[in-house]
């Protein structure tokens with residue numbers, strides 16, 4: 357996949373002075389834009405965006421309302437529970453002298469460990485994305 361435009365722009369103009377959308381450097385206000393990985397866009401581009409809301413009570417950017425972030429923490433908890441259950445079963449079947457069944461479950465566990473690893477990576481990524489953003493919708497104690 358080609359490098360997205362905002363990334364090239366971010367590298368070329370690391371001071372963040374240039375709007376990644378229109379290229380303007382002549383603006384008085386900028387807003388972090390989730391569409392450009394939280395690089396600030398000029399206020400004109402922000403206002404022209406389909407996610408912009410002029411409602412003074414609502415949040416200005418509707419991006420994360422339209423594109424809710426996946427709850428990876430919740431998914432991770434579910435997978436942890438499955439892993440615990442299966443590990444107990446493996447123990448049980450080995451002790452019960454049924455290694456064939458135990459090994460089959462171990463095969464499922466291998467897949468689950470891989471899923472858990474991927475989820476943890478996504479969580480770390482998501483945490484990083486949110487750290488510099490202003491669009492954090494809720495707080496969670498994310499343990500990775």
Ligand SMILES: [Zn+2]
Nearest residue numbers: 375378398401
């Ligand atoms: Zn702009």
